[in-house]
Amino acid sequence: MLQRFTLVLTLLLGGLLLAACSADTGTSSQVKLAPVSALPQPMQDAPAAVRTAYQFAVANPDALQNVPCYCGCGAIGHKSNLACYIKEFGADGKPVFDDHAMGCSLCVDIATDVMQLTGEGKSPADIRQQIVDTYSKFGPGNQ
Numbered sequence: 466m467l468q469r470f471t472l473v474l475t476l477l478l479g480g481l482l483l484a485a486c487s488a489d490t491g492t493s494s495q496v497k498l499a500p501v502s503a504l505p506q507p508m509q510d511a512p513a514a515v516r517t518a519y520q521f522a523v524a525n526p527d528a529l530q531n532v533p534c535y536c537g538c539g540a541i542g543h544k545s546n547l548a549c550y551i552k553e554f555g556a557d558g559k560p561v562f563d564d565h566a567m568g569c570s571l572c573v574d575i576a577t578d579v580m581q582l583t584g585e586g587k588s589p590a591d592i593r594q595q596i597v598d599t600y601s602k603f604g605p606g607n608q
Contacts, residue, residue, distance in 0.1 A: 495586065496525075497524040499520045515567060515573055518550065519550055519566065522560075525580075528579050529547035529576060530545045531545070531592065531593050532575065533596070533597065533607050534546040535575070535600040535601065535604055535605070536569050536603070538565060541565070543607050546576055546596075574600075578596060
């Protein structure tokens with residue numbers, strides 16, 4: 466009887482562990498992030514959400530280029546959410562960073578949403594529309 470109980474308990478715990486390991490965490494392995502070492506030290510030392518947004522921007526510039534930002538940064542020349550993180554890519558392909566998103570939670574929220582939607586497999590057009598629908602209440606976008 467004890468052996469049967471142990472077997473059932475082991476199977477139940479194994480099933481729970483398997484379910485927990487395969488649970489949806491909001492993003493999938495489809496989302497690429499640049500290594501932390503690719504970021505300047507201030508971005509490496511930033512809070513996790515900010516650091517991850519910069520890592521996402523470096524690895525997925527087209528995803529953020531596709532969406533506007535609604536923090537008012539159009540007034541400083543930003544044309545998309547990507548510009549909050551990266552000014553340009555140099556001739557060597559390396560990003561020239563913008564520190565604007567270091568102090569702007571709206572920029573980070575937008576990039577985090579883009580990252581999540583990308584992980585869910587949404588199309589660029591669907592991602593853009595969801596960002597517009599969610600953030601346009603904050604004012605005009607910069608695209």
